[in-house]
Amino acid sequence: MPPKYPLILVDASGYLFRAYHALPKLTNSRGEPTGALLGVLNMLRKLIEEHRPEYLGVVFDAAGKSFRNDLYPAYKAHRPPMPEDLREQIQPLQEVIRAMGLPLLVIPEVEADDVIGTLATQAAAMGIPTLISTGDKDMAQLVDEHVTLVNTMTDTLLDPAGVREKFGVPPERIVDYLSLMGDSADNVPGVPKCGEKTAVKWIAEYGGLEGVIANAGTIKGKIGENLRAALDQLPLSRQLTTIKRDVALEYGPTDLRRTPPDVETLRGWYERFESRRLLATLDGIAQQADTPPAPEPVPPAALPHVDYDLILTPDAFEIWMRRLESAALFAFDTETTGLDYMRADLVGLSFAIEPGQAAYVPVAHAYPGAPDQLDRDRVLARLKPLLEDASRSKVGQNLKFDMSVLARHGIELRGIAHDTMLESYVLDSTATRHNMDALAKKYLDYDTVHFEDIAGKGVKQLSFDQIPLEQAGHYAAEDADITLRLHRAFWPRLEATPSLAHLYRSIEMPLVPILSRIERTGVRIDSGLLARQSQDLGRRIAELETQAYASARHPFNIGSPKQIGAIFFEELGLPVVAKTPKGAPSTSEDVLERLAADGHELPGLILQHRSLSKLKSTYTDKLPQMVNPETGRVHTSYHQAVAATGRLSSSDPNLQNIPIRTEEGRLIRRAFIAEPGYRMLAADYSQIELRIMAHLSGDERLLNAFVTGQDIHRATAAEILGLAPESVTSEQRRSAKAINFGLIYGMSAFGLARQLGIERGAAQEYVDRYFARYPGVRAFMDRIRAQAREDRYVETLFGRRLYLADIGHSNQGRRAGAERTAINAPMQGTAADIIKRAMIALDQWIQSERPPVRMIMQVHDELVFEVAEDAVEIASVRIRSAMESAAELAVPLIVDIGVGENWDEAH
Structure with a gap:
């Protein structure tokens, strides 16, 4: 037993x-x-x-x-x-x-x-x-x-x-009890003459220490005077008595x-x-111990003592409300009809106050025979003060979604203390996916009930409001329960590394409400312009198909890798550049680029076809369909816990992948427009990763170039070619730019040769000259590789870690890939941290002073705003100041600002 x-x-x-x-x-x-x-x-x-x-x-x-x-x-x-x-x-x-x-x-x-x-x-x-x-x-x-x-x-x-x-008080009020009485043995100050009976009486009457403090003015007699005299030291007493x-x-x-x-x-x-x-x-004990055999750990998957409540009556709901109101921290989750935070309807809410103690409050299940449920408006009205109370700590999993859903019901969620998705992400961004099912399995060894288990799959999948309460109740309560358990598993680990805990508290958590506001604000688009662009792209795609058929000497399925491979390697005799894992000649995009660079026509045509087809299907065709009918704007979703280095990503639509250097990409950006009376303002960090490299490496020439405001690519070309800056040609500057950016991404001489279209030997000579003129950069790269091999991770300036599982791998290719990541991650991650800090500072300005300014997009190193026409000048000053002061580096941070009627004009 x-x-x-x-x-x-x-x-x-x-x-x-x-x-x-x-x-x-x-x-x-x-x-x-x-x-x-x-x-x-x-x-x-x-x-x-x-x-x-x-x-x-x-x-x-x-x-x-x-x-x-x-x-x-x-x-x-x-x-x-x-x-x-x-x-x-x-x-x-x-x-x-x-x-x-x-x-x-x-x-x-x-x-x-x-x-x-x-x-x-x-x-x-x-x-x-x-x-x-x-x-x-x-x-x-x-x-x-x-x-x-x-x-x-x-x-x-x-x-x-x-x-x-x-x-005389429950366990959760013991700290209040001890704080009021003090402890003479430990010399903990309390309220003089406040004994057990008085402490119990006050806690029962006022609910806890905060209530006692709030009502100190109404307590009569000498004990009331003692209480008021002790108010300043009661928070200290609580700290001293809290385990x-x-x-x-x-x-x-x-x-x-x-x-x-x-x-x-x-x-x-x-x-x-x-x-x-x-x-x-000791008699009779041999060398084996008188201990039980090493048992298997109590499996967390069993989740013992689970007690999930399905709340269907006002009395049951009120009992849980009192429990939530007295809890130091509670987990909660929303259940909705879908994943679109701008359109999903709220179906129910779940809560957990201790592991195994959770409840689900259904408010809108509408399947045939569904039992009566509490009125949604009344439930939300009762919850609103609690959910909007910044002093009541909440924990959730991806709380940004819940915040946006609640905002549609007039509730501004405050008191977000923790988000388990972000706790996991900050602890180790690459350890696993950061959804609840994956986290429960990895960290609690528990298989959650998956949504598909109760709703089905594909076209027949039920929305949550159609799921019977018997299944929905357990599923929803489990979500809150697991969230609380995950937090209790993650938070001690985060606290054990103060730099990670600080990053989590000062950057990732404050960003949650900011991203929710940006998402809900959305961006206006010109659907008519996009429709005309789709027609133009369609004509160009058809022309490319005709040219490709002519180059191949017959029609073929341009989207079929198998047919393309047969044409390339069997009919046209093109060289096999790389193979698939199964040994077949590859027709990947990388292979097409290399073949096109070598002068082969058909690979270049197919690359153009793929690029334009993707722009058409992803943006010009799709964006007009994504306009929200209530707001008339497009609302993307930003993701904090996807990119390993800390960068934000976005989806539906993906704003990060709109090309900026092609005419087609600029045309799409032209369709992102400002509201009447407003202008688009784009603020972009200039060469931020190179500036971070200068700071991290401490290289004197690199630092001097940035401090004196030189064109860094022209300066690099002058250094490695031994020329005066004014003698550098455009082509030489382009080559230097490729070196500057290529090296911070760990590019080899082979990769540089391919990018510049030169011989590998010439590219190697460029690299050797670069490191000879910038020895601090080479020393930094050597140092970061060695540190990564020892620690198995690298860090940004703000303490964000990226773990490198392959840094010691026996496979040279995987090891080299990890080393390239080790060099780039501190720069890319620091850049991500800096723009997040800028977003936090700018949101504080917008929320406190309420200028006619909306932060509407974040794309790579760029922030995009919608600004009233008469506020552009002052907004430009404030935005530039906040972004350029978001970090203190050994070189200045520079922000380029553009203003226009649309995103392209502003860039």
């Missing part, structure tokens, strides 16, 4: 102190003190025999001060020094615990409570019931359905009901497995302690 509590965490320091004061002061014949340590060892033995845990951690306070002393130097300052005969027992006790094969934890700068709190929280996220062995009342704040306290000295258990019975649940640990709950005991070492210690009882426990 599996143990009731697979994980036990022992507050060893607490028990050592209690044993010292409660038990006789025993010594051995050498005069060495043994009473306290024998008490703890007997307690441990009894605990293990009774519960037979699969995992166990024995936690001690570390020597020295903790972070609480930094918060409050007087913390525990009144405590007398540890008695010397107690101090002498710590080291032998810890040696014995190690010899027993029990995991021993001593973490500097935090207290044992914080380590236990972190492990218990992680275990709860994994669905592992946990028993904390302690006599410390502060630990009561950790109790929930997964965590129980046991006082081994008195054999008493405390579950949530027991905490309420003993202290940390996010300590950076090198292991998790399931790493705390017992190992076989070192019997001979134990025998030596027990003989030294002169304890016949402990020596007797």
